[in-house]
Amino acid sequence: MFDEMDELASDYDQRIKQARESEGLSQEELAMEINEKASLIRKLEHGDMLPNSKVQRKLEKKLDITLTEASSDEEEWSGGGESGGLTLGDMVKRKD
Template structure:
């Protein structure tokens, strides 16, 4: 049994539909809200939509197409990402000043524009991943923040606790 990604109902035969640009596996009732996606066989060289699960199951060794569904929540792209520290601008400025460099000298050393360094130090823009790694490497600093709240903090007792979102909110009558 698979859970409908739209309403949460258990369904034995989910349909893959495209709704508002997102490809979802839904039950027959929710399938009417989108356009059914047709994909070619997994053995062919290309598929119409590269994000379909049928394209991945051909290279899978075993019965399951997703390793994260067995006992926990699904893995997310954002789980792998590190968050930029709120005080990234201060960290960069202090490290630059500690190395006795001007903004111009730092920009020359990491092969970036002075205006970019100025904007980053003022907190006007976030550094790209490339610029962030250059700054961290050259200045010897870390610009990522340690996660303040992990996923376990949000579980509030795990899946067996019986709490729902409705239990956690206060209603205005």
């Protein structure tokens, strides 16, 4: 389940603003077109708020952008195992 999840891009606010401006839309016009409040668009563009998944999908569809970055398996897990680091077995003491 989590393997297929993408993380919100760190520059999501800039992506929204640049795409809106390139479409020639004001914040109010964009809000009206995706049936949201203009104050929400302002907060998103200033990075004061993260879009929920519903708003994210609307923005991506309307502005033809992607607000996520695919996560890399290499960055997700850097635990022990064959790499020589500690494992859970190294830390747990059994009571026999």
